[in-house]
Amino acid sequence: MASYNIFLLPGDGIGPEVTAEVEKVAHVISGAGLAKFEFEKGLVGGSAYDAHGQAISEADMARAQAADAVLLAAVGGPKWADVPYEVRPEAGLLRLRKDLGLFANLRPALCYRALAEASSLKRELVEGLDIMIVRELTGGVYFGEPKEITNLPNGQKRAVDTQVYETYEIERIAAVAFEMARKRGNKVTSSEKNNVMKSGVLWKEVVTDVHKKSYPDVQLEHMLADALGMQLVRYPKQFDVIVTDNLFGDLLSDVASMLTGSLGMLPSASLGAADASGKRKAMYEPVHGSAPDIAGKGIANPIAMIGSFGMALRYSFGLIEAADLIEKAISDVLAAGLRTADIKGDATSSVSTSAMGDAIANAL
Amino acid sequence: MASYNIFLLPGDGIGPEVTAEVEKVAHVISGAGLAKFEFEKGLVGGSAYDAHGQAISEADMARAQAADAVLLAAVGGPKWADVPYEVRPEAGLLRLRKDLGLFANLRPALCYRALAEASSLKRELVEGLDIMIVRELTGGVYFGEPKEITNLPNGQKRAVDTQVYETYEIERIAAVAFEMARKRGNKVTSSEKNNVMKSGVLWKEVVTDVHKKSYPDVQLEHMLADALGMQLVRYPKQFDVIVTDNLFGDLLSDVASMLTGSLGMLPSASLGAADASGKRKAMYEPVHGSAPDIAGKGIANPIAMIGSFGMALRYSFGLIEAADLIEKAISDVLAAGLRTADIKGDATSSVSTSAMGDAIANAL
Ligand SMILES: CC(C)[C@H](C(=O)O)[C@@H](O)C(=O)O
Numbered sequence: 137m138a139s140y141n142i143f144l145l146p147g148d149g150i151g152p153e154v155t156a157e158v159e160k161v162a163h164v165i166s167g168a169g170l171a172k173f174e175f176e177k178g179l180v181g182g183s184a185y186d187a188h189g190q191a192i193s194e195a196d197m198a199r200a201q202a203a204d205a206v207l208l209a210a211v212g213g214p215k216w217a218d219v220p221y222e223v224r225p226e227a228g229l230l231r232l233r234k235d236l237g238l239f240a241n242l243r244p245a246l247c248y249r250a251l252a253e254a255s256s257l258k259r260e261l262v263e264g265l266d267i268m269i270v271r272e273l274t275g276g277v278y279f280g281e282p283k284e285i286t287n288l289p290n291g292q293k294r295a296v297d298t299q300v301y302e303t304y305e306i307e308r309i310a311a312v313a314f315e316m317a318r319k320r321g322n323k324v325t326s327s328e329k330n331n332v333m334k335s336g337v338l339w340k341e342v343v344t345d346v347h348k349k350s351y352p353d354v355q356l357e358h359m360l361a362d363a364l365g366m367q368l369v370r371y372p373k374q375f376d377v378i379v380t381d382n383l384f385g386d387l388l389s390d391v392a393s394m395l396t397g398s399l400g401m402l403p404s405a406s407l408g409a410a411d412a413s414g415k416r417k418a419m420y421e422p423v424h425g426s427a428p429d430i431a432g433k434g435i436a437n438p439i440a441m442i443g444s445f446g447m448a449l450r451y452s453f454g455l456i457e458a459a460d461l462i463e464k465a466i467s468d469v470l471a472a473g474l475r476t477a478d479i480k481g482d483a484t485s486s487v488s489t490s491a492m493g494d495a496i497a498n499a500l
Numbered sequence: 501m502a503s504y505n506i507f508l509l510p511g512d513g514i515g516p517e518v519t520a521e522v523e524k525v526a527h528v529i530s531g532a533g534l535a536k537f538e539f540e541k542g543l544v545g546g547s548a549y550d551a552h553g554q555a556i557s558e559a560d561m562a563r564a565q566a567a568d569a570v571l572l573a574a575v576g577g578p579k580w581a582d583v584p585y586e587v588r589p590e591a592g593l594l595r596l597r598k599d600l601g602l603f604a605n606l607r608p609a610l611c612y613r614a615l616a617e618a619s620s621l622k623r624e625l626v627e628g629l630d631i632m633i634v635r636e637l638t639g640g641v642y643f644g645e646p647k648e649i650t651n652l653p654n655g656q657k658r659a660v661d662t663q664v665y666e667t668y669e670i671e672r673i674a675a676v677a678f679e680m681a682r683k684r685g686n687k688v689t690s691s692e693k694n695n696v697m698k699s700g701v702l703w704k705e706v707v708t709d710v711h712k713k714s715y716p717d718v719q720l721e722h723m724l725a726d727a728l729g730m731q732l733v734r735y736p737k738q739f740d741v742i743v744t745d746n747l748f749g750d751l752l753s754d755v756a757s758m759l760t761g762s763l764g765m766l767p768s769a770s771l772g773a774a775d776a777s778g779k780r781k782a783m784y785e786p787v788h789g790s791a792p793d794i795a796g797k798g799i800a801n802p803i804a805m806i807g808s809f810g811m812a813l814r815y816s817f818g819l820i821e822a823a824d825l826i827e828k829a830i831s832d833v834l835a836a837g838l839r840t841a842d843i844k845g846d847a848t849s850s851v852s853t854s855a856m857g858d859a860i861a862n863a864l
């Protein structure tokens with residue numbers, strides 16, 4: 137039986153609560169003889185800063201590099217609002233993405249039939265929704281230099297961030313999107329602001345080239361990022377795969393997440409390039425944050441975290457059957473009416489984080 | 501009777517059709533003896549490029565500078581997809597904003613009771629919605645340098661855009677937002693990505709300072725731009741005034757626009773700093789684009805354009821009573837059931853651009 141080494145980074149806030157539920161699910165999968173998992177734990181974000189003054193330690197970075205996959209929950213919270221920029225909780229997350237080369241962030245926005253009522257949108261607009269957002273994750277304004285605040289002679293300050301994209305960065309993320317589309321609805325919507333940004337001009341040009349050269353069978357459309365934000369709310373089912381840059385992907389995936397009823401539902405995968413043996417570095421994390429307001433209360437929704445583990449099985453370990461089982465278990469407990477507080481909607485009662493985890497593990 | 505000089509820039513696509521309706525409304529207002537308007541017409545965008553190879557001519561720039569207010573409809577379309585970046589239709593719009601110093605873009609997102617049904621969101625979430633988005637309009641990634649595509653020695657390309665904000669730019673837009681809030685719900689939500697961008701760090705710091713120094717009576721909250729995108733869809737009525745940068749404002753106002761039922765409904769005002777005599781340069785434009793797909797069909801919704809004229813009366817000419825009358829006329833014709841195609845929803849029939857303009861002019 138194959139054995140996989142998973143580096144767990146519970147992080148801050150509700151992180152430790154939701155990661156605990158993953159271990160239950162992993163236990164069932166290995167009990168069924170499908171695979172074995174070894175979990176090693178590390179610190180990231182505010183909890184790492186509290187422990188040793190850095191958002192992630194060198195030792196934990198080395199463990200992340202060595203693991204078969206990293207599973208991260210969430211970082212940040214008001215407790216660390218005033219720590220220096222370089223060691224703020226998010227710096228740990230961003231360093232992991234950058235140093236592991238995780239350029240492709242897959243963010244499915246899936247609306248479970250049982251939850252369509254919890255969406256802000258009218259039921260018919262979201263029921264059965266199934267979008268895959270492919271967000272570029274190691275470039276753009278997140279990492280471009282200069283990124284600095286300087287003091288001006290007149291006593292004022294000047295802040296600069298730099299959005300940079302090179303051809304190869306756009307080529308490889310476009311390829312991920314087109315490959316993904318072939319396994320789904322065969323349509324890619326590429327989004328930028330080429331009417332205002334030079335990086336948008338290059339983005340559109342390169343995506344068009346990659347399409348023409350290698351994926352002419354996939355339907356490609358271009359949509360300005362502001363128009364895409366609007367269309368996501370107007371008629372989201374028009375989309376299959378959306379490919380966009382780091383910053384637009386950040387915003388647009390949060391907007392898309394709301395269509396599904398709750399941010400507490402959405403997993404994500406961040407993948408690096410395949411090496412000679414076909415292996416990719418990968419990190420899996422829920423789209424939601426550390427939700428400090430409900431941390432420690434045992435009411436957080438563990439579905440995004442469990443779903444992220446499911447994505448690890450699918451994309452890192454090739455355990456497609458087990459991944460499908462997890463998705464089905466989630467769908468089944470929702471259909472049976474089980475709800476955590478965030479997706480309660482009109483339901484009369486809600487269950488705890490741990491009860492939801494148990495139910496999914498049992499449904500497997 | 502005061503007389504105002506309005507420089508009309510119909511631009512491209514549906515622009516000429518919707519501007520024609522403004523002239524009808526202006527005619528009624530002057531007929532009632534409230535004020536006189538002189539309209540001068542110019543070219544901007546693709547139509548300017550076709551006429552003289554530039555997205556706006558020097559002569560028209562001079563007219564825009566001299567006018568009491570500029571009224572612009574929309575620019576762009578597939579016809580000009582391949583013109584050089586420097587003279588693309590949007591360059592005319594961006595030059596007007598920059599050269600006239602129109603740093604404050606006011607974008608109300610108002611959901612008329614009669615249109616709540618046309619929104620993608622559930623009725624109770626949007627009925628009576630009244631948000632004012634204050635978008636910074638002359639800074640950020642739109643205008644920062646370097647903004648360029650260079651050829652790399654390896655044959656690839658490298659695109660760079662630069663987001664720049666200085667203290668004074670944030671101070672003045674924050675002041676606009678706080679002043680606005682005092683006349684409304686007394687709450688400002690300031691939005692950036694200070695967890696990733698240095699411009700976000702400075703933005704938050706300066707807004708906090710301006711608040712403490714001059715507007716401690718206004719409620720201030722900070723929200724990351726991705727979270728704001730999500731909250732706009734989850735529960736938009738939590739917002740009163742939102743203040744954000746040029747790029748986030750572009751995206752978020754498009755998302756917000758969809759809450760109101762149709763982009764065809766939303767006017768905007770772009771204001772410069774007041775001079776010694778209290779006068780501000782100003783340009784008024786609908787949030788919607790040139791909609792080339794329906795251009796020339798006579799079915800475009802002229803309400804955003806007429807509403808933009810109403811904003812000119814309010815913010816440039818101090819004709820508050822006339823501005824209120826226009827808003828009431830729009831609300832009345834909607835309540836009476838009149839609909840253009842974009843806001844038709846479940847209505848059985850829709851009227852033309854010109855019939856809608858006539859109805860609003862008559863309702864005055
Ligand atoms: C926490 C933050 C740095 C991060 C981002 O901006 O990428 C988050 O919003 C996300 O979407 O993963």
Ligand SMILES: CC(C)[C@H](C(=O)O)[C@@H](O)C(=O)O
Nearest residue numbers: 331332362590593594750787
């Ligand atoms: C046309 C385009 C340049 C413009 C912008 O990006 O500002 C538009 O989207 C807007 O919101 O006014």
